[in-house]
């Protein structure tokens with residue numbers, strides 16, 4: 001790692017919200033969901049930027065899609081999901097779709113910048 005090492009943990013601002021367990025109305029529930037979605041968007045946008053970096057760094061277009069790495073990512077997500085209380089029935093399909101879309105983004109970035 002060099003020059004621009006990111007701080008860890010990532011500090012993401014999440015707007016004020018009522019804790020899920022304390023919600024008494026659907027307005028409070030939806031306010032909380034919308035606040036978390038805005039924070040997730042910030043994290044996913046940074047994740048997407050790593051795809052641009054991968055497209056810049058990978059030695060060939062053929063290695064953009066990497067089945068072994070996909071399974072590694074999904075297993076790590078599922079390992080983190082358990083302790084965090086995230087259902088694997090949500091985590092696994094969400095991440096498989098996310099990775100699929102990230103591969104499409106990475107391929108498009110490759111074609112735009114490397115060909």
Ligand SMILES: O=C(O)C(=O)C[C@]1(C(=O)O)C=C[C@@H](O)C=C1
Nearest residue numbers: 054064065066069070073099102
């Ligand atoms: O780890 C990589 O090689 C990536 O490019 C990231 C990523 C991902 O979205 O997690 C995307 C494409 C690969 O097929 C595997 C994983």
